[in-house]
Amino acid sequence: MSRFSEVKDLVLGLEEDFVKFYEKGNQAAGTRVRKGMQDLKNIAQDIRKEVQDKKNAG
Template sequence: MEKRFEQLKDLVMSLEGDFDKFYNKGNNAAGTRVRKGMQELKNLAQDIRVEVQEKKNNE
């Protein structure tokens, strides 16, 4: 679980530059990278949710 949480934090931090490029500098390619990263974030969050629910149900 700790590994997944670290992945989550790393992913959020890796998107910071692209957020800045898209929102402040109008770089559309950065917007595409942000969207892709957010999809990965969504999938990782869902995996964590499932893992937490399974652990909760098994206790």
Template sequence: MNKFAELKNLVLSLEGDFDKFYEKGNQAAGTRVRKGMQDLKVLAQDIRTEVQNLKNEKED
């Protein structure tokens, strides 16, 4: 469940940069959004792998 909290925190931490980029046109905020989204992608893949491994262990 710790990874879920990490996922939520990452999404919430990007909120300000999303606003700065889309509403104010701040290009640096756009770079931070892109990096944050890449981190989100990596974390999501880690969670998917963990869930799949746990599921497979229970099937054995």
């Protein structure tokens, strides 16, 4: 479950940058959002692989 916590923490950490970008038009915050979403994508892919490997092993 630590992987879930990692995803949750990442999403919650991005909340302020989402607000800054969408509501205030801060372009630097948009860059941070894009980076965070890429990190999220990579973590999600790792979790998918881990789940698939566990499923196939047992």
